Amino acid sequence: MxxxxxxxxxxxxxxxxxxxxxxxxxxxxxxxxxxxxxxxxxxxxxxxxxxxxxxxxxxxxxxxxxxxxxxxxxxxxxxxxxxxxxxxxxxxxxxxxxxxxxxxxxxxxxxxxxxxxxxxxxxxxxxxxxxxxxxxxxxxxxxxxxxxxxxxxxxxxxxxxxxxxxxxxxxxxxxxGIIRIAGDPTRRISRDPVRMMRAIRHAARNNFTIEEETWNAICENCDKLSLCPPSRLRDEILRDLYSGAMAPWSQLAISSGIFFSLFQIYRSTLGRNDESSEKSKQLLFQLLRTIDRANTMAVNRGIHRQSDYFYLGLFFIPWVESRWHLFSEFRKSGALYQLAKQIRDEIDHTVGIDLNLRRSLRQEMVNLFVHLAMLIHHRQPNGWPKWLKNKHFFRKALLFYNFYQEAVTGEPIDETLIARESPQRQPETDWQPDRQENEEGAPAPKFKPSFAKKTKGGIFGFKK
Missing domain, CATH: 3.30.460.10 (Beta Polymerase, domain 2)
Incomplete structure (x- = not known):
């Protein structure tokens, strides 16, 4: 033989x-x-x-x-x-x-x-x-x-x-056009709650209907996602964020309840039955439709899509506005700086832990929030003042501003602008992690460090 x-x-x-x-x-x-x-x-x-x-x-x-x-x-x-x-x-x-x-x-x-x-x-x-x-x-x-x-x-x-x-x-x-979990949905979900996310993913991507028994099991067990490792939930979310179908995904996720299990910071923003909550929800859907359009265009044109922090920043705009009114109320630079520290601290103690977001990604999101507020409040009839246009962050902030404006006004961004500001490498057909990370959200080191990371007082045990 x-x-x-x-x-x-x-x-x-x-x-x-x-x-x-x-x-x-x-x-x-x-x-x-x-x-x-x-x-x-x-x-x-x-x-x-x-x-x-x-x-x-x-x-x-x-x-x-x-x-x-x-x-x-x-x-x-x-x-x-x-x-x-x-x-x-x-x-x-x-x-x-x-x-x-x-x-x-x-x-x-x-x-x-x-x-x-x-x-x-x-x-x-x-x-x-x-x-x-x-x-x-x-x-x-x-x-x-x-x-x-x-x-x-x-x-x-x-x-x-x-x-x-x-x-x-x-x-x-x-x-x-039916989405159905193989076997007993309640039992299969209890063994691996991420199956709920995959059911909603394929329903959103293919415009399919989730079968009733599967849907009921998802609604009844949505809180079980908290049992999954944060890094695994983050990777699944990013796949959907880059899928071109994040807007319908979010609508299904909110209806089933898994959205608030994944993004607990959005409970007070979107979970209320009032005009403010509905306004925030509509802004979120508009932002996600903008992201979906940009992702689809990038794949079709063979250009790389925006970074994780860029799309996650857009995703959390309604939460930031509802919590701090960052984009609707003008603040001087000193107050803006202090508010940025508050936002970063809130992210560090909530979604940063829940999804194991690396520290650099959290800071990049906060930077985009602050820079967007600056561009909104300093906009003049003929553009922006020279001091602002000379800032090193202006080009990236302008692209973030344009994404935001498309969501708010419905006017599509010029595709040539997106292409020009996109990173210069070919896109994957689905999201892939940029680099390996450890459980604290930092890049996994090639060699073990000489100092203990968990020592209080600073990086690698050095005093701050």
């Missing part, structure tokens, strides 16, 4: 879990064609087949192709074990601790991830007594489908017969 297949095949007998019937969707019943699949992904699938393994295109790639969209990435699942994959693809690396993934590298920095089919997590089985053996990590197609978050993300496409394998009703939900 092929030595590749011999390796890692000896496993303990799996726990008996009933397997649902599979729906096989033939080539003539779906719109996916192999010529639409990335060439490197096809190369991997064919090489797996030649070596005697089963290989499937999975998840979001199948979903997007079925909907006529271009996938941002092509993920692959197989019955081959990670060690076998490493032998089969020398240009690869293994990542992950709890479950290993194999990344295959191609020219141009492209990476395609391959996962081994996984069994149901011990937390996703039907009873507390049904616990998988520690080494029983790998599973079958039906088990792998049932452990995924949404039914529309649980489909497998195999290239040999160009068929889609559906174990959870994902095809029907795609056809009907």
């Amino acid at each position: 092929n030595s590749l297949i011999d390796e890692e095949l000896v496993l303990e007998p799996p726990v008996a879990v009933s397997s649902p019937p599979v729906r096989i969707v033939t080539r003539n019943e779906h719109p996916i064609r192999t010529e639409l699949i990335d060439g490197d992904a096809l190369f991997i699938l064919k090489k797996l087949g030649d070596a005697g393994f089963a290989g499937y295109l999975v998840g979001g790639g199948v979903r997007d192709l079925y909907l006529g969209k271009t996938p941002k990435d092509f993920d692959i699942s197989t019955d081959a074990r990670p060690g076998q994959l490493r032998k089969l693809f020398p240009n690869s690396n293994t990542i992950g601790r709890r479950f290993r993934l194999v990344q295959v590298f191609f020219k141009g920095g492209k990476t395609i991830e391959i996962s081994t089919l996984r069994s149901l997590s011990e937390h996703d089985l039907d009873g507390p007594e049904e616990i998988l053996a520690p080494n029983n990590t790998f599973g079958t197609l039906s088990e792998d489908a049932r452990r995924r978050d949404l039914t529309i993300n649980s489909l497998f496409f195999e290239i040999k017969g160009s068929t889609i394998l559906d174990y959870v009703g994902g095809i029907d939900d795609l056809d009907r």
Whole structure:
């Protein structure tokens, strides 16, 4: 027998879990064609087949192709074990601790991830007594489908017969425009509350309707997001902020309650049933529609989108205005400086902790708030005074001002201005972290520091 297949095949007998019937969707019943699949992904699938393994295109790639969209990435699942994959693809690396993934590298920095089919997590089985053996990590197609978050993300496409394998009703939900958590939504959410964010994400991006049982489970469990690591919540939020569908995402998030679990500082601003709260809510939606338009334009024109702090600054404008009236009331420079310190302190003790925002990002947001107030209050019929235009921050502040003005007036920003002021590198199709950070929000050091970071009194223990 092929030595590749011999390796890692000896496993303990799996726990008996009933397997649902599979729906096989033939080539003539779906719109996916192999010529639409990335060439490197096809190369991997064919090489797996030649070596005697089963290989499937999975998840979001199948979903997007079925909907006529271009996938941002092509993920692959197989019955081959990670060690076998490493032998089969020398240009690869293994990542992950709890479950290993194999990344295959191609020219141009492209990476395609391959996962081994996984069994149901011990937390996703039907009873507390049904616990998988520690080494029983790998599973079958039906088990792998049932452990995924949404039914529309649980489909497998195999290239040999160009068929889609559906174990959870994902095809029907795609056809009907339905978002449904795979399995019992309350149980699945309790095991991983971030599934609520993903359900709302895909409903917003695809203009789908969230199925009633899933929606009720989200509304009833929205407070459970506080159990998740702040850095994980931050990464999920930033993906939505750069998705081009943040405005509809926020409307669904507010309606379900998860918005206020994620952004507790907005409870007093948007949570009241009065005219002021409604005004702040409308300003937020207008700002987010501006961000969505800029993100879509940047992707279409191949330019990099604005930095995290820039879009987060826009996102928190309604909160800053409601709390301090920074943009509607004029203040002299001394008072403005003191107010900036108050805003920074409030961010440090609230959203900065809740989302593990790095210190530099918090300060950049505060700078944008103050500079926006300066541009609003010092605007003259012929522009701004020379002393203000000569400031080093003026160009970035002017772009922030223009985004704000589009949201307030409805007049679109000149796209050439956005392109000129955008960072000069190509955009990703989805948000990716700029750099690795530690749990305190600071960049993770390459080497361990010589001084303890947590010592009181200053950085690295030095006195202030």
